[in-house]
Amino acid sequence: MSVTAERANPVPWLSAPRFIGRAHELELLTRALADRPAAVLVEGEAGVGKSRLIREYLKTTGRRTLVATCPPYREPSTLAPIVNVLQHSRDTIAGLPLTGLAGALRPLFPEWAADLPPAPEPLDDPRASRHRLFRAMAALIDTLDADALVVEDIHWADEATLEFLLFLTSRPQSQPVGIVVTYRPEEVIDNSPVRRLAARLPAGPARVRITLQPLGPADTAGFISSMLGAESVTDAFAAFMHAHTDGIPLAIEESMRLLGDRAHLVHRDGAWVRRRLDELQVPPTVRDTTLERAQRLSPPAQRVLAAAAVLGAADERILAEVADLAADQVRAPLAEAFAHGLLVEPERERVAFRHALMGRAVYEAVPEPNRRHLHRVAGLALERTEPTPLAELTHHFREAGDTARWAAFAEQTAERAIRSGDHTTAVVLLHDLLSAVDLPAATRARVARTVATAALARSDAVDDLHHRVVHALRAVLDSAGLTRREQAEIRNPLGRLLILQGDADAALTELAQAVDYLDHDPFSAARAMTYLGWAIAGPWPASTHRRWLRRAANVAGEVRSPIDRMSLTGDRAAALLMLGDEAAWDLVAGLPSDAATGAERRKVARINANVGKGALMWGRYGEARDHLATALALAESEQVARLCYSIKASLADLDWFTGQWDGLAARVDDLADADRDRPVVYLTTVRLAARLDAASGRSRAAEQRFQLALDEAGRLGAVDDMMEPAAALGQLWLAEGRVADALRVTERAMEAIHTKRIWLWATELAPARVRALLAAGRCEEADVLVNRLARGLRGRRSPAPRAALALCRALVTAARGDEARAAAAFGRAARAWDALPRPYDALLSREMQGHALLAAGRKDAALDLLSEVRTGLGRLGATGAAKRVTLVLREHGIQARHWRGGRRGYGGRLSPREVEVVRLVVAGKTNREIAEQLSKSPRTVEGQVHSAMAKLSVTSRTTLAVAAVNAGVLSEAED
Numbered sequence: 001m002s003v004t005a006e007r008a009n010p011v012p013w014l015s016a017p018r019f020i021g022r023a024h025e026l027e028l029l030t031r032a033l034a035d036r037p038a039a040v041l042v043e044g045e046a047g048v049g050k051s052r053l054i055r056e057y058l059k060t061t062g063r064r065t066l067v068a069t070c071p072p073y074r075e076p077s078t079l080a081p082i083v084n085v086l087q088h089s090r091d092t093i094a095g096l097p098l099t100g101l102a103g104a105l106r107p108l109f110p111e112w113a114a115d116l117p118p119a120p121e122p123l124d125d126p127r128a129s130r131h132r133l134f135r136a137m138a139a140l141i142d143t144l145d146a147d148a149l150v151v152e153d154i155h156w157a158d159e160a161t162l163e164f165l166l167f168l169t170s171r172p173q174s175q176p177v178g179i180v181v182t183y184r185p186e187e188v189i190d191n192s193p194v195r196r197l198a199a200r201l202p203a204g205p206a207r208v209r210i211t212l213q214p215l216g217p218a219d220t221a222g223f224i225s226s227m228l229g230a231e232s233v234t235d236a237f238a239a240f241m242h243a244h245t246d247g248i249p250l251a252i253e254e255s256m257r258l259l260g261d262r263a264h265l266v267h268r269d270g271a272w273v274r275r276r277l278d279e280l281q282v283p284p285t286v287r288d289t290t291l292e293r294a295q296r297l298s299p300p301a302q303r304v305l306a307a308a309a310v311l312g313a314a315d316e317r318i319l320a321e322v323a324d325l326a327a328d329q330v331r332a333p334l335a336e337a338f339a340h341g342l343l344v345e346p347e348r349e350r351v352a353f354r355h356a357l358m359g360r361a362v363y364e365a366v367p368e369p370n371r372r373h374l375h376r377v378a379g380l381a382l383e384r385t386e387p388t389p390l391a392e393l394t395h396h397f398r399e400a401g402d403t404a405r406w407a408a409f410a411e412q413t414a415e416r417a418i419r420s421g422d423h424t425t426a427v428v429l430l431h432d433l434l435s436a437v438d439l440p441a442a443t444r445a446r447v448a449r450t451v452a453t454a455a456l457a458r459s460d461a462v463d464d465l466h467h468r469v470v471h472a473l474r475a476v477l478d479s480a481g482l483t484r485r486e487q488a489e490i491r492n493p494l495g496r497l498l499i500l501q502g503d504a505d506a507a508l509t510e511l512a513q514a515v516d517y518l519d520h521d522p523f524s525a526a527r528a529m530t531y532l533g534w535a536i537a538g539p540w541p542a543s544t545h546r547r548w549l550r551r552a553a554n555v556a557g558e559v560r561s562p563i564d565r566m567s568l569t570g571d572r573a574a575a576l577l578m579l580g581d582e583a584a585w586d587l588v589a590g591l592p593s594d595a596a597t598g599a600e601r602r603k604v605a606r607i608n609a610n611v612g613k614g615a616l617m618w619g620r621y622g623e624a625r626d627h628l629a630t631a632l633a634l635a636e637s638e639q640v641a642r643l644c645y646s647i648k649a650s651l652a653d654l655d656w657f658t659g660q661w662d663g664l665a666a667r668v669d670d671l672a673d674a675d676r677d678r679p680v681v682y683l684t685t686v687r688l689a690a691r692l693d694a695a696s697g698r699s700r701a702a703e704q705r706f707q708l709a710l711d712e713a714g715r716l717g718a719v720d721d722m723m724e725p726a727a728a729l730g731q732l733w734l735a736e737g738r739v740a741d742a743l744r745v746t747e748r749a750m751e752a753i754h755t756k757r758i759w760l761w762a763t764e765l766a767p768a769r770v771r772a773l774l775a776a777g778r779c780e781e782a783d784v785l786v787n788r789l790a791r792g793l794r795g796r797r798s799p800a801p802r803a804a805l806a807l808c809r810a811l812v813t814a815a816r817g818d819e820a821r822a823a824a825a826f827g828r829a830a831r832a833w834d835a836l837p838r839p840y841d842a843l844l845s846r847e848m849q850g851h852a853l854l855a856a857g858r859k860d861a862a863l864d865l866l867s868e869v870r871t872g873l874g875r876l877g878a879t880g881a882a883k884r885v886t887l888v889l890r891e892h893g894i895q896a897r898h899w900r901g902g903r904r905g906y907g908g909r910l911s912p913r914e915v916e917v918v919r920l921v922v923a924g925k926t927n928r929e930i931a932e933q934l935s936k937s938p939r940t941v942e943g944q945v946h947s948a949m950a951k952l953s954v955t956s957r958t959t960l961a962v963a964a965v966n967a968g969v970l971s972e973a974e975d
Contacts, residue, residue: 018226021219044212047250077391129421214247441481488517570607577614580760605634619800697880759792803832
């Protein structure tokens with residue numbers, strides 16, 4: 001009979017586990033942060049060891065590192081993690097080499113006001129305000145001589161913090177501080193900025209993504225052994241622990257400590273094992289282990305744990321007060337909690353749970369009435385601290401159910417967020433307050449007005465928060481006790497929110513009800529009337545919009561501020577341009593192109609941007625470019641990023657129309673990525689990408705993008721934005737013989753023009769609609785439409801719609817069978833397009849002229865003209881149309897002589913960039929792989945592949961590779 005040697009006493013304590021199984025990840029982190037700039041993303045589930053990896057890095061390098069942690073507060077707080085770590089990094093900023101830009105930090109650091117420069121003037125654009133704040137924050141971090149900034153748990157971060165991290169990682173050449181962020185993928189929602197941060201993190205030696213996986217069985221055994229003085233554990237014990245903890249280090253450690261507390265660990269035959277292997281079940285969650293261990297503490301220590309769970313992180317004084325202990329009575333309970341591994345030793349004099357999951361487990365175990373009491377005590381204690389922690393006070397008084405204090409601190413927190421350009425945080429805080437509490441009427445009206453204004457400022461994005469704000473505002477308007485003025489001050493921004501939402505009829509109703517009760521505020525009244533004068537939404541005819549604009553002009557005379565009057569005049573001019581009203585140009589002539597102050601320059605930039613867009617619609621391209629260039633210079637000088645994107649989108653539109661297509665696809669991609677959350681810019685890029693697809697012969701891709709643009713314009717209620725995608729879809733479907741579909745898609749848009757009586761909008765739509773009617777045999781309707789268009793444009797100096805009118809007349813003439821007269825009419829249309837200039841449309845008109853000449857029996861003239869058209873289309877980059885003309889020429893025995901698909905400068909030869917792409921095609925790379933290797937967009941690569949195919953007269957990637965090798969193109973390029 002064998003004798004088993006077993007220690008009489010179980011292990012009295014367990015040491016902290018060694019750093020096991022993460023050597024490779026630590027090396028990656030260390031190597032990345034050794035270079036500058038560096039950006040590291042550490043991801044993994046809760047308890048897997050992200051924070052431990054960071055601690056080991058700090059221990060091994062000894063570099064100065066700022067470590068911020070995002071608290072799991074329900075209420076967001078603008079840049080709270082960054083602000084907290086900077087506040088605790090030094091007592092004063094006196095002596096730091098700060099510039100005047102640092103004045104933007106005053107709302108976030110009121111305790112440093114004496115050492116900060118004066119606050120800069122406010123900015124109208126919230127993104128500009130936030131960008132300026134980010135620059136100031138980054139400059140402050142740069143002066144602190146830190147090697148790295150670590151931000152843990154960014155899945156809990158407020159939007160401003162995430163946007164700030166995006167800002168930091170987007171300045172690779174000037175970022176002296178390494179950036180490390182940790183997060184849990186399972187906590188990240190689909191549209192979270194965390195995903196944008198992860199997606200935008202480029203590859204490279206100092207751009208690293210580290211994914212931490214659970215420990216394997218062998219590392220689990222080593223982990224357990226390290227807690228037992230490096231003594232052995234049995235294979236069965238290690239396997240059991242791995243199976244029941246999934247290899248999560250935190251779960252392993254907590255389970256081991258619980259086994260030690262229960263005296264279920266014994267030393268047998270030279271190795272540690274679990275007593276009663278068949279009977280004991282390891283708790284399935286960290287929560288169970290945490291609570292069981294907490295219950296073993298003394299009552300004072302348990303009170304300290306409950307207080308710490310409510311506070312999150314706090315100094316000993318606040319912790320003692322919330323735990324109802326005297327200052328000299330808290331040390332022993334704290335030591336007890338430290339010894340049991342539940343709380344960690346103070347860091348910067350703040351006590352916290354060793355892991356957030358532990359704190360959550362204890363918090364949820366506290367009975368609801370006790371929690372409310374503790375939150376109230378915490379709030380009252382924190383009220384007396386300096387600087388006042390507004391976000392924490394909002395959180396505590398909300399959870400305590402103290403409505404008055406919650407409302408007061410929520411409004412203060414929101415005000416600070418708005419001053420910092422973080423309007424989303426303000427909206428979330430105030431919407432929560434407005435929706436959950438029955439506030440006094442005056443407070444309700446004030447909060448509703450603020451949340452509506454903040455919602456307008458946060459972005460043009462129509463998301464769930466936007467809809468919830470609209471619902472809350474309507475509920476406030478339906479409540480009792482509001483005066484007519486208070487209702488008007490809510491209806492005014494609500495109407496603008498409804499315009500963004502696409503509910504045009506409701507928007508106009510709200511604004512119309514508001515204006516008569518805004519007489520105390522002429523500027524707001526005139527601005528509301530001007531919105532009613534904008535024709536982009538609603539069912540009203542142009543005459544109704546003009547009446548509102550006349551009222552706006554009358555009220556604007558009562559506005560005292562010259563800059564406000566100028567702003568209203570600019571908005572009215574832009575609205576009149578949208579209506580196709582010649583009177584707009586008289587107003588435009590009196591508008592400034594510069595100003596003295598930053599605020600005025602931003603307004604002038606916005607006005608010129610709107611006028612430039614209007615001139616673009618009229619087809620007055622020279623004036624459009626002048627106004628847009630002025631706007632862009634001012635917007636860039638004032639760093640109004642949001643407006644810059646909008647102006648660049650309009651300039652891209654202008655370059656498309658005027659035939660400046662080189663590099664346009666890449667610009668479109670950059671614009672789409674830069675401002676994807678803003679529908680105005682995003683839809684412009686979608687339409688531009690669709691045009692490029694159509695011109696290159698990628699009909700299916702063009703159809704999908706134009707359909708997206710049409711659907712989104714309809715959803716947003718942007719009537720003017722429906723015209724081009726409806727027209728383009730009609731043209732594409734007519735080319736496929738889908739006449740009924742072309743009639744349907746153009747009919748709705750044309751009805752909108754008839755209703756609004758704004759024929760300026762018909763430039764793209766009228767030719768498509770006329771073609772569809774003629775294809776359906778409805779020639780009389782086509783005649784009527786052309787005549788209405790002619791009457792609608794009478795007396796207007798609008799070159800683009802007039803060129804479209806010339807094209808429509810040519811189409812009708814061709815349908816009557818008079819080919820000779822049709823050829824002459826298409827020639828007139830081409831010259832009208834040339835005068836703008838719009839070279840692509842001019843070439844397409846000449847293509848139709850060539851077909852009319854062929855039908856009229858003038859073959860030589862037709863083929864000469866079509867040859868010129870093919871060359872022009874090729875130089876422009878319109879490969880799809882060029883191939884179509886080439887097929888016609890080949891049918892008549894004419895082969896390509898000069899152009900084979902390339903752009904100006906290389907003729908039929910591949911350009912160096914095309915050679916570079918083709919070489920990778922030969923190597924078997926996909927377009928996406930090529931794009932990543934060459935740092936190009938997939939669309940740019942796709943265009944270069946298609947261009948190379950056209951030049952080498954092939955139709956597939958395989959034949960392209962063969963043709964390139966056989967022709968010696970690649971070897972010539974290497975020589």
